[in-house]
Amino acid sequence: MPIKLLFQMSVRNILRHRRRNGMMLAAVVVAVAAVVMMNSLIRGMQQDMADAAVENLVGHVKVLAPGYRDDPGIQKNFELASDWRPPDGVAEVAGWAMRVRVPAVIMSERGTRGIQFVGVNPRQEGISFLSSARMAGESLKDASDGRIIIGQALAEQLETGLGRRLVIITQGADGLNREAGFRIAGLYDADGEGMEKFFVFTGVDALQKMVGAAVFTELSIRLHQEPALFALKEILVELFTGLEVLDWRELEPQAAAMFIFADAAVLIWFFVMMGALVFGLVNTLVTSVMERIRELGMLRAVGMRPRSVVAQVVIESSVLMLIGVAVGIALGLAGIFAMGDGLDLSLWSEGVESFGMRTLLRPVPLFDDVLLIALLSLGLGVVASLYPAWRAIKIKPLEALRR
Amino acid sequence: MSDVSVGNGVVVDCAGVSRTYQEDAVPVHALRGVDFQFARGDFVSLSGPSGSGKSTLLNLIGGLDRADAGTIAVDGVAVNALSESELSDLRLHKIGFVFQSYNLIPVLSAQENVEFIMQLQGVAPGERAERAVESLASLGIGELAHRRPGELSGGQQQRVAIARAIVTHPVLLLADEPSANLDSGTTEELLKLLRRLNDDRGISILTATHDPMVMGYAKRRVVLRDGAIVEDSAN
Numbered sequence: 027m028p029i030k031l032l033f034q035m036s037v038r039n040i041l042r043h044r045r046r047n048g049m050m051l052a053a054v055v056v057a058v059a060a061v062v063m064m065n066s067l068i069r070g071m072q073q074d075m076a077d078a079a080v081e082n083l084v085g086h087v088k089v090l091a092p093g094y095r096d097d098p099g100i101q102k103n104f105e106l107a108s109d110w111r112p113p114d115g116v117a118e119v120a121g122w123a124m125r126v127r128v129p130a131v132i133m134s135e136r137g138t139r140g141i142q143f144v145g146v147n148p149r150q151e152g153i154s155f156l157s158s159a160r161m162a163g164e165s166l167k168d169a170s171d172g173r174i175i176i177g178q179a180l181a182e183q184l185e186t187g188l189g190r191r192l193v194i195i196t197q198g199a200d201g202l203n204r205e206a207g208f209r210i211a212g213l214y215d216a217d218g219e220g221m222e223k224f225f226v227f228t229g230v231d232a233l234q235k236m237v238g239a240a241v242f243t244e245l246s247i248r249l250h251q252e253p254a255l256f257a258l259k260e261i262l263v264e265l266f267t268g269l270e271v272l273d274w275r276e277l278e279p280q281a282a283a284m285f286i287f288a289d290a291a292v293l294i295w296f297f298v299m300m301g302a303l304v305f306g307l308v309n310t311l312v313t314s315v316m317e318r319i320r321e322l323g324m325l326r327a328v329g330m331r332p333r334s335v336v337a338q339v340v341i342e343s344s345v346l347m348l349i350g351v352a353v354g355i356a357l358g359l360a361g362i363f364a365m366g367d368g369l370d371l372s373l374w375s376e377g378v379e380s381f382g383m384r385t386l387l388r389p390v391p392l393f394d395d396v397l398l399i400a401l402l403s404l405g406l407g408v409v410a411s412l413y414p415a416w417r418a419i420k421i422k423p424l425e426a427l428r429r
Numbered sequence: 430m431s432d433v434s435v436g437n438g439v440v441v442d443c444a445g446v447s448r449t450y451q452e453d454a455v456p457v458h459a460l461r462g463v464d465f466q467f468a469r470g471d472f473v474s475l476s477g478p479s480g481s482g483k484s485t486l487l488n489l490i491g492g493l494d495r496a497d498a499g500t501i502a503v504d505g506v507a508v509n510a511l512s513e514s515e516l517s518d519l520r521l522h523k524i525g526f527v528f529q530s531y532n533l534i535p536v537l538s539a540q541e542n543v544e545f546i547m548q549l550q551g552v553a554p555g556e557r558a559e560r561a562v563e564s565l566a567s568l569g570i571g572e573l574a575h576r577r578p579g580e581l582s583g584g585q586q587q588r589v590a591i592a593r594a595i596v597t598h599p600v601l602l603l604a605d606e607p608s609a610n611l612d613s614g615t616t617e618e619l620l621k622l623l624r625r626l627n628d629d630r631g632i633s634i635l636t637a638t639h640d641p642m643v644m645g646y647a648k649r650r651v652v653l654r655d656g657a658i659v660e661d662s663a664n
C-alpha cells in the first residue's frame with residue numbers, strides 16, 4: 027500500500043476544509059480535555075475514598091482474631107510482643123499499629139453514648155487519621171497515657187470539654203464489666219462527624235490494664251502503595267495462622283464498591299463524551315468522502331485497491347483524532363494544573379462527607395489513564411472511519427465517476 | 430509494457446460483446462454483439478450518436494465494467510475471467526485512462542497527480558519524479574508541475590491527465606470524450622499531441638468522441654449505432 031501517498035492525500039484533504047475539520051478538531055480537543063480533567067478528579071475522589079477508608083483505623087491490611095468482626099470484644103484477642111515488627115523484606119510498609127478496640131459506653135453528667143474504645147500506641151498511629159486530625163488540647167503522650175481523646179462531636183453530645191472526667195464501662199477479659207474514669211486530654215476534629223462520635227482513644231497499656239489482659243484485638247498495617255497489598259497479605263497469612271488477615275476492601279466493602287465504581291466511572295465518562303463525538307466524526311468523514319466520491323472513483327478506476335481507499339479514510343480520521351487527542355490532553359493537563367490543589371467542595375460538604383470523601387476535590391492525573399484515553403480515542407477514530415470508508419468503496423468506480 | 434512495441438499484434442480483441450443494463454426493469458441493450466479488433470499502435474476514434482454505446486465499450490475494454498456476453502482480450506489477457514483485484518492491476522499496469530472531466534486530484538500538484546499512479550505501481554521515488562517531470566515536459570507543461578489543478582486551465586488540466594495516463598507506458602490509452610470540455614483551439618493542440626504520442630511513441634489510442642476534428646486526427650474510424658458497429662474505415 028502506498029502509505030506515503032495515502033497519508034499525503036489524507037492530510038491535504040483535512041487542510042482543504044479547514045473550517046469543517048477545525049470545528050471537528052475543536053470538538054475532539056474539548057472532549058478529550060474534559061475527559062482528562064474529569065478523569066483526574068474521579069481518580070482524586072477515588073484515592074480520597076480509599077485513603078479515608080484506610081486511615082479510618084483500617085489500614086491496608088488488618089489482622090483480627092476469628093469472630094471479632096461478627097462480635098467485637100476483648101475475648102476475641104491475640105497475643106503479640108509489644109515490640110513486634112513486620113518481617114524484613116516486606117517492602118512498601120508505611121507503618122503498623124497494634125490496638126485494643128472494644129465496644130464501650132461513655133458517660134458524662136449529661137449523657138451516655140455507645141462508642142468504640144480504642145487503646146493505641148500514639149507513636150504507631152502515624153498511619154491513621156489520628157495523626158493528621160486537628161486537635162484541641164493535647165495528644166496522647168505514649169502507650170501508657172491513661173487520659174482519653176474524644177471527638178469534637180461527641181464532646182458536644184456529652185456536653186463536656188477538655189480536662190473533664192468521663193466514665194467508661196466495658197467488658198473485661200474475664201467477662202465482667204469494668205468501669206473507670208478518664209480525663210479528657212484532647213478533642214479531635216476528623217473529616218467526618220461519624221468518626222468523631224464513634225472513636226474514643228486512650229493509651230493501649232492503660233486499656234489493657236482496664237480489661238485485665240496484655241493482649242491486642244487488631245494489628246493494622248499501612249502500605250505506601252496499594253499494589254504491594256497482595257504480597258503482604260500472603261506473608262501475614264503465613265505468619266498469623268489461626269487469625270484472620272483481611273484487606274481494606276474486605277473490611278470496608280462499601281468503600282471498596284465505591285472504589286470499583288470509580289474505575290467504571292472513568293470508562294463510562296469516556297464513552298459518553300467520546301461516543302457523542304464519534305457521531306460528529308462519522309458525519310464529518312462521510313461528508314468528506316461523498317464530496318470527493320468522483321476523485322475516489324477515479325483513483326479506483328486507474329487501479330487503486332479498495333483497501334487503499336479504506337486506508338485513506340482511516341488515516342484521515344486518525345490524523346484528526348491524533349491532533350485532537352494531543353492538543354486535548356495538553357489542554358486537560360493544563361486545566362488540572364490550573365486546579366492546583368483541588369476544588370473546594372465545602373459548600374456541599376455534608377453530602378460529600380457522607381460518601382467518605384473530603385471537602386477538597388483534588389485532581390490526580392494518572393499516566394496510565396491518560397494513555398488509555400489516548401489509545402481509546404485513537405481506536406474510536408478508526409472505528410468511526412469504517413462506515414465512511416465503506417461508503418467510499420461500496421460504490422463502483424464507474425458510478426462514482428458518473429456523479 | 431513498452432511504448433515502442435509498434436508491432437502487428439492485437440491489443441484489443443472483442444468478440445460478440447453484449448452489455449445490457451436493467452433500467453427500471455426495462456432492458457437497455459447498450460451493446461449488441463460487437464466484434465472489434467484493435468491493432469497495436471493504432472489510433473481509433475469511436476463515434477456515433479449519444480447512447481450508441483461508446484462509453485460502454487470503452488469501459489468494458491478498460492475493465493471498469495463487465496460484459497454480459499462475448500469475450501474481450503486486452504494485450505492477450507481475457508478480461509472476462511479476471512477477478513476484481515486482477516482487473517485493478519490490469520488497469521493500473523496496462524491501461525491509461527483519460528476522462529472527459531480530467532479527474533485530477535485537487536489536493537495534489539500537477540507533478541504529484543502524475544506521480545501517484547507510479548506510487549501505486551511501486552516505482553522508486555527518484556525514478557518517479559524523473560519520469561513525471563519528463564512526462565509533463567513532453568506535453569509542454571513542465572513549468573506548471575507545481576501548480577494544483579485548480580490553478581490550471583481546462584486544456585492544461587487535460588494535458589496533466591494525459592501525462593498521468595501515459596507515464597506508466599500503458600499498452601493502451603483509453604480516452605472518453607477527452608475534448609468535450611475544451612474549445613476548438615485547445616482541442617486541436619490536444620489532438621496534435623495525441624497524434625504525436627501515437628506516431629512517435631507508438632502508443633495505441635482508442636477514443637470515444639462526437640467531435641469530427643477528433644475523428645479527423647485518428648487513423649481509423651469506427652461508428653456505433655444502437656450498440657452495434659455500423660461503419661469501420663481507415664482515414
Ligand SMILES: Nc1ncnc2c1ncn2[C@@H]1O[C@H](COP(=O)(O)OP(=O)(O)OP(=O)(O)O)[C@@H](O)[C@H]1O
Nearest residue numbers: 450451452457459478479480481482483484485486
Ligand atoms: N449504468 C447504466 N445504467 C443504465 N443504463 C445505462 C448505464 N450506462 C449506460 N446506459 C445506457 O446504455 C446506453 C449506452 O450508453 P453509453 O454511455 O455507452 O452511450 P454513449 O455512446 O457513450 O453516449 P454519449 O455520447 O452520450 O456519451 C444508453 O442508452 C445509456 O442510457
Ligand SMILES: [Mg+2]
Nearest residue numbers: 483484485637
Ligand atoms: Mg459516453
